[in-house]
Amino acid sequence: MLWIHIDRTLKIPLKKQVYEQLRMKILRGELSGGERLPSSREFASHLGISRNVVIEAYEQLLAEGYVEGHQGAGTFVAKGAYLDKELKSGTLSFLDTFDVPEANSDIIDFRSGIPALDMFPRQEWGRLAKQVCLEAPDSIFGYDYPEGRSELRHVLSRYLKRTRGVHCHPDQLVITSGATQALSLVAKLLLSKGDHVIIEDPITHEIQTIFSSTGASLYPLSVDEQGMNTEYLPKNILPSFIFLTPSHQFPLGSILPIQRRIQLIQYARQADCYIVEDDYDSEFRYQGSPISSLQGLEPERVIxxxxxxKILSPALRLGYLILPPxxxxxxxxxxxxxxxxTxxxxxxxxxxxxxxxQLENHIRKMRKIYQKRREIVRNSLKKEFGENVKILGDSTGLHLIVEFINIEFTKQTINIIKNNKVKVYPVELHTIQKGKHKNKIILGYGNLTKEEIEEGICRLKNALVGAKHEAKQLI
Structure with a gap:
């Protein structure tokens, strides 16, 4: 029987889930032209959903030409609907990227990179937004410059120099709709098919997708307790750029020391390439002062x-690029x-x-809150798992890494954990060279209360005990 995944915790309608997964299977060639789909009654029974859901999904596929209906014979995949082999590995479907928890869901989600949404400074932001709306010139309601408002670029350049050691003129700033757009612009600016990117491994899966979608090849460099291992920078390729997160490596949390930063800059000079520095959450450092930017060492070569x-809210969709002139x-x-x-x-x-x-006031306030939440995570892990876990990369940011003894986070294990109403994220999801981090998970805590953290880790313990029991039964 054809298998697709139905997730009732998502806001996506079941019909959309069935339709989207069948559509992608057809485009990828997993369902071939002329292949018969299961009957709506049989498929619905197999998936445990209403037959009407399957019928509506089939009708949508029929309307778009993905399938054909033959009277009395059933529903068949239409010929000519196979797009490209590369879709098998290179293209994410709607369902792959949609990860918004259902409102009022009882699932405790340890997703990283989400700030405390209930702590957004609504009053201050609302007051300033009202002032802007009432006092700004009429021109603000028209089309604007692509690089962003000069008011923001000037104040941001001064702020970054003071807090992050970044050196730039406001004209070097481009305001973007979040970091994702900034990364996409870098990819379009510097990459084409056949180019090379030296990149940390592991690194965010989404970033890998953005860069590889240009046709460029990723050259992974392993990460250790001091960040990207610059000792293994290749001598046989000329990269378009080197990508890294030096102030708080994602996901492992290490910090690149000055010796490796200098080695990286020297390599980039010799290879005549750029360095792309993603500084995604280094404002929240709990031991000492925030780490200075790499850009401050080599402004002409670092993007x-x-x-x-991460500081305020993902909903604002505000990010920025600082580029060499x-x-x-x-x-x-x-x-x-x-x-x-923007x-x-x-x-x-x-x-x-x-x-x-107001921004610096908010950061100071949130740093104290996140530090307390970090301690709650650490204490809860110690209480539930004792010496069976090792905590990594917790000096900065909104997440930490937990390394387990004798546990591998396979797809089956993650599903068992999810069935216990808790979501965690394996480091292996973000690796390029697979197999090195099977026993590690990412626990984000920025948007979780004390009670949610404690209950979530308790559920995680119960799930892993259940997973071990189930594994023994299969032996």
Missing amino acids: YIGTFS TLTERCKNLKWFNDLH PSLEQMTLARFIYQG
Whole structure:
């Protein structure tokens, strides 16, 4: 029987889930032209859903030409609907990227990179947004410049120099709709088919997808307790750029020391390539002061990416690129073709928020809150697992890594954990060279309360005990 995954915890309608997965199987060639689909009654029974759901999904596929219906014979995959082999590994479907928890769900989600959404400074932001709306010139409601509002670029350049050691002129800044757009612009700016990117391994799966979608090849460099292992920088390729997260490696949490930073810069000079620095959450450092940027050491060669999604809210969709002067005009043109410009009202509100010191006040406040949540995670892990776990990369950011003894987080194990109403994320999901981090998971805690953290780790313990019991029964 044909298998697809039905997830009732998602907001996506069941019909959409069935339709989307069948559509992707057809495009990928997993379902061949002329192949008969299961009857709607049989398929619905197999999936444990209403027959009407399957019928509606089949009807949508029929309307779009993916399948054909033959009177009295059933539903068949239409010929000519197979798109490309590369879809098998290179293209994410709607379901692969949709990971928004259902409202009021009782699942405790340890997803990383989500700030405390209930702590967003609504009053201050609302007051400033109202001021901007009432006081700004009429031109703010029209089309704007692709690089962003000059007010935000000026105040942001001063803020970054003071807090992150970044050196740039406001003209080198391009305001983006979040870090994802910034990464996409870098990919379009510097990559084409056949190019090479040296990249940390592990690193966010989404970033791998953005870069490889250009046709470029990823050259992974392993990460240890000091970040990217620069000793193994290749001598036989000329990369377009080197990508890394030096101030808080994602996901393992290590910090690149000055010796490796210098080695990296020297290599980039010799290879005549750029370094792309993703500085996604280094504001929240709990031991000592925030780590200085790599960009401050070599402004002419480092492209710096930042975002306000982790500091304030992902909903704002505000990020930025700092580019060497030689790349700024090309990047502005790409930004214009991409979306004309990032929303102006939000930019102006953020500019005032930074200028009046509200951003730094908010960061100081949230650093204390996240530090307490980090300690709750550590204490809960110690209580439930004792010496059977090792905690890594917890000095900065909104997540930590837990390394388990004698446990591998296979797909089956993750499903058992999810069935216990808790979601965790294996490090292996973000690896390029598989097999080195099977016993590690990422626990994000930014958007979880004390009670949710404690209950979630208790559920995780119960799930892993159940997984071990189930494994013994299979032996």
